[in-house]
Amino acid sequence: MQTISEKVVGRLSRYRTLLTEQKDGERTHLFSHEIAAAMRLSDSQVRRDLMTIGTRGLPSRGYEIQGLLLDLDQALNQTRVHGVAVVGAGNMGRALIANLESTRTNLRIKCAFDADKSKCNRVYSGVKCHPMDALETVVAQEGITLAILCVPAASAQALAERLVHAGVKGVLNFSSQALRLPRTIALEEIDIGNYLAKLAYFTIHPSKERRNGRHEDR
């Protein structure tokens, strides 16, 4: 299957979250307009997205939840397990360690790192915290492919470069420092201050756009 665009992958991943929530419920099928309403997308957007992975609903019953989940898992390679490192074991890092794994079956948080020696060798929610100078060794040993950066802005770029050099292929950056990494490295950056600034703006100037909430184009 050819590479799907970033926007579509983002939405497919969200459909998967929704369907996972529904899969043990009473319904066996969902219509595209129901998926669309839950996601604040248009009906036709949902159908187009699911066509890209070769799935069609039945006009009379919609999409079969279990079958669609299997298709989504395959398209998104959810069957392949990724080792994840959390870099920075402050409150944010520890919140991610505690909460993330339950929602994603193919992500395994295998290690954490922190510059604070008092955190090193402690275990947070089952995940051991290592000193920063063990980063290269542990990332290689554990076969880490994804890293979540929860460190102060000033140290983010240097740590990201070390992670990439150690073999990490994707970085999720929570620091407010925008990173410069090779284009071959997948990179997502979440600047929470920017999200709030947008919210603040739209409390004063109501958006005229149809969408609101989870982004259609994410």
Added chain:
Amino acid sequence: MQTISEKVVGRLSRYRTLLTEQKDGERTHLFSHEIAAAMRLSDSQVRRDLMTIGTRGLPSRGYEIQGLLLDLDQALNQTRVHGVAVVGAGNMGRALIANLESTRTNLRIKCAFDADKSKCNRVYSGVKCHPMDALETVVAQEGITLAILCVPAASAQALAERLVHAGVKGVLNFSSQALRLPRTIALEEIDIGNYLAKLAYFTIHPSKERRNGRHEDR
């Protein structure tokens, strides 16, 4: 000035972050291509965005940093102060309380709420944590307009509705539960699991798109 689109507001807010970092540096001016490179945007995108707020650079020197910051502050209403409530004072909530305010001068985290009685009446980084049943009273008293939801998925929707009822105009949702709120309410949702799922996908299927990292369309 007319309402700016959500995508443009997102980018303007990011330009503002970049320029704030630069404003005490040696440079007084920045060229659009320099802003573009730092943001992984195209040159023409940056110029178009800044034209929407009526700012043009000089061909010979680019944009004057201080002047552009003032224009951005005005366009984004950064001079208007917003009272922010953090709902859920677990690790994530406390991380936001500790780190957010320093980066955004017009956002004031004024209160936190938690269902855990042992957290109530404690003060985290200068912010008092109240019991959930005081939510309506404190939100009204403090004139809160924005709320950040850091609660488990199961309680997110009910709490969001209470916040809106109490007068909150914008919600930033960190729970994995997609919210349904009136369209008049500004809503941003950050499902961290989805970001990681996208990263995982693009470590296997390298993106053919030019962009990587901070989204041009955010």
